[in-house]
Amino acid sequence: MIEVRKLSKWYQVHEREPGFIASFKSLFHRKFRTVKAVDDVSFFIPEGEIVAFLGPNGAGKTTTMKVLTGLLHPSDGEVNVGGFVPFQHKKEFKKQISLVMGQKSQLIWDLPAAETFLVNKVIYEIPDQDYEETLGDLVQLLQLEEVIRKPVRQLSLGERMKCELAAALLHRPRIVFLDEPTIGLDVNMQEVMRRFIQDYSRKYKATILLTSHYMADVTALCERVLVIGKGRLLYDGAINQLIDKYAPNKRIRLQLAKRAHERELEDVIHGMGTIVHYAFPDLDVDVPREQVSELSARLLSKLNVLDLTIEDPSMESVIAQAFEARTEGGSAGA
Template identity: 60%
Template sequence: MQNGIHVEHLSKHFKVHEREAGMGGAWRSLFRRQFRTVTAVDEISFHIEPGEIVGFLGPNGAGKTTTMKMLSGLLHPTSGELLVGGYKPFQQKAAFKKRITLVMGQKSQLIWDIPAMETFLVNQAIYEIPDAQFKETVGELIDLLELEPLLKKPVRNLSLGERMKCELAASLLHRPEIIFLDEPTIGLDVNMQETVRRFIKAYNERFNATVLLTSHYMADVTALCKRVIIINHGKILFDGDLAALVQNLAPYKVAKLTLSAPVEREHLQTYGEILHVEYPEVSVKLPRADVSGASAKILAELPVQDFTVEDPPMEDVIGLAFAGESA
């Protein structure tokens, strides 16, 4: 598994200091400190093949970032087996570091007061990138991310989206084969999010890079990932095909109607569960197994001006996964 990821029964526990509020609690904690063990990641197992782009999803506190940090060698696991590109990440071998990168949307490696190109040169030295390869890679990244106008500006003068593009470039100068992306589009506008997605997809196709992506923007996941892993409370709830997840958890589609005349709510309910009514807009759930028949009936019997059928929003599907766990 040269560029793949192998995780078997991986766990991470943290010891957390606890004390009572107030001066009394502070005083007692000086002599008898109380701790409790928090399980951030609990016996998870998964395998990612070389060249796959996999979505790693879960709510805040689910264990996503802790897992990413173990995969990239920033944290030592409490137990379990972990191999990334054939290496044990926590051993921090130089050869391993040259094969991976971790991009965190809320963290920056760019040097604030100087142009991004200066950070690129620093990374060239750190990763010992030959001049010819560095020049070629920088040229490719400039073209893919449209960086030319940005390279001579101090980082502090760049917009959030411009900084994120430079951040991606800095992280990929050494041509990593395994990429961990933690919220890479957070805070970006819609156009910049799309630019980043196109770039990630192009890089994956060009270098057959393995990508593990966390994001709260489901558009990132649907655009890039055929497979998703869903984690909550440190445990994996689902690992498989994204389309199968939608099929299993949401066996319906959403019909959106624009009506040319009002229709009684009671009559609309005969066509399916009503999600929204605000004349002239109506949304109705249709059974996935009978979308064609239900759609034909609606078009034949209702004063429809416009009609579309869509899958339910991915946010709703993921929410159903979490609701099923707690049920």
């Protein structure tokens, strides 16, 4: 559904020194530098797959999505989305895709969301029967019965985002680009949105590319992630393999009933792990995944322990490790 080969997008950025003289000189002699927003990125996404596209601000995520939707022309490389070249802007291509940006709105502020739905019906030339059927499904899945007749300005943020999704999906796009769809929503509303995205993808076999700073979105929706940093693709593979590659340790957290000296703790751990933090009664130890069971048993038998928990590293820390481990070669596959 989405095929990207050696995609690059760069810009010429004007640079000058501050001050009046520098401003005057720039009228006759301008200095430019090339900024590579996306640099030699390649990946393939099949039909019906939900894939996370992760990276810090300025990594190239939004630029890539704009190229995939035809909003930007690539500087180099090949892009095929649903059998079309996006920047050719063919009518059939636009009917197959949808872009939902959590910080942008297509709803008409002073009118009910239902009015925007009717506008989109005309724009996408949706037959009456298909429109009624799809709208009914969206209203049911997103619980919009009480919402779509109210002016948009009277809706809460969560209600507006649900209406934004409904408006973007009325034409049943086969390919959906979601840019921070749960931003600003409370925990309960985030869960509603995630369930809806899963249900939509399952029912219509839609391919979804998701960007989000909420790792809960990623772990709940995606089995595969693409990690991008400074315009280069750093990782393409399963979430579990990403964790294994960049976070090989787990953390054992203990609450001790009796104070122990650090030398005593080192003797118990005996090179199997690393003490990260110790301030009685709390003790944190990082340990390789394959030795978690053995070290846990040893700690319980050798120390007076009130409580013991084993934690996986957060996805945020895993992604940070991926960026820190970035080599000059750039990409990494699974």
